Amino acid sequence: MNPLEHKKIAVIGCGTIGSHLSKFIAQTGAGTGTGTLTLIDNQSLSAANIGRHLLGIEYMGQNKAIALSHEIKRHLPDVNVRAISDDAWRSVRQLDLYDLVIDATGEESLSISINEYFIDRRFNDSPTPAVLHIWLSGRGDAAQMLLVHSKEFACYKCLSPDFGGTERYSPLLSDYNPKGIPAACGDSAYMPYGVGSPAIAAGLANVAVVDWATSNGRPHLRTIPINSRTTKNIGDGNPKRNERCPACGKR
Numbered sequence: 001m002n003p004l005e006h007k008k009i010a011v012i013g014c015g016t017i018g019s020h021l022s023k024f025i026a027q028t029g030a031g032t033g034t035g036t037l038t039l040i041d042n043q044s045l046s047a048a049n050i051g052r053h054l055l056g057i058e059y060m061g062q063n064k065a066i067a068l069s070h071e072i073k074r075h076l077p078d079v080n081v082r083a084i085s086d087d088a089w090r091s092v093r094q095l096d097l098y099d100l101v102i103d104a105t106g107e108e109s110l111s112i113s114i115n116e117y118f119i120d121r122r123f124n125d126s127p128t129p130a131v132l133h134i135w136l137s138g139r140g141d142a143a144q145m146l147l148v149h150s151k152e153f154a155c156y157k158c159l160s161p162d163f164g165g166t167e168r169y170s171p172l173l174s175d176y177n178p179k180g181i182p183a184a185c186g187d188s189a190y191m192p193y194g195v196g197s198p199a200i201a202a203g204l205a206n207v208a209v210v211d212w213a214t215s216n217g218r219p220h221l222r223t224i225p226i227n228s229r230t231t232k233n234i235g236d237g238n239p240k241r242n243e244r245c246p247a248c249g250k251r
């Protein structure tokens with residue numbers, strides 16, 4: 001059985017999580033039959049990425065989405081994989097008729113925008129893909145994901161509905177305040193963790209993608225604590241929409 005056969009799946013963000021996850025879902029059958037696996041990223045692979053990324057030194061300087069498509073083709077030549085080397089926000093509008101969009105950007109502001117775009121479509125009763133957000137909390141202290149595929153349950157913004165407020169399902173201990181170490185090379189804050197955390201996040205999302213394809217995708221919110229000193233176990237579940245959510249609460 002190939003649960004991802006004939007599915008149109010897109011991965012936005014081919015960084016540390018997205019690169020491993022794209023290979024995992026290709027190995028699970030994405031991009032087979034009439035299905036496609038679309039990879040989206042406008043950045044190039046840099047030396048700072050190598051320690052945690054699926055791609056190695058031979059792809060340095062190349063666009064991450066294009067290089068990743070080549071790497072997946074090298075392992076799995078029959079997979080229908082295509083790359084979009086463009087900005088995530090412009091590309092998202094090409095994905096309305098997809099079955100599943102995976103937000104692996106790991107950038108909260110971008111995830112909020114992606115969420116809002118698809119929530120608007122869903123509540124306008126326009127064709128809308130299921131959307132799976134996957135991210136790391138803290139300094140790779142926990143992997144967390146949310147599947148959004150119906151009006152009834154929480155959207156990404158429902159998890160943190162108040163401006164500047166706390167995350168309702170944060171796995172981080174309340175007295176733990178992770179700060180990124182400013183990078184010298186012009187990258188934004190550098191979070192010092194190894195390949196393990198993004199690989200765990202990619203594994204978590206891969207299991208959820210199979211559940212989405214084979215059943216009702218529950219539980220929608222899943223967390224794997226990675227660092228036991230900085231996290232608490234919050235359990236998995238299916239949170240409902242939050243009435244204060246600026247994206248979906250007043251609908």
Ligand SMILES: [Zn+2]
Pocket residue numbers: 154155156157158159241242245246247248249
């Ligand atoms: Zn919401």
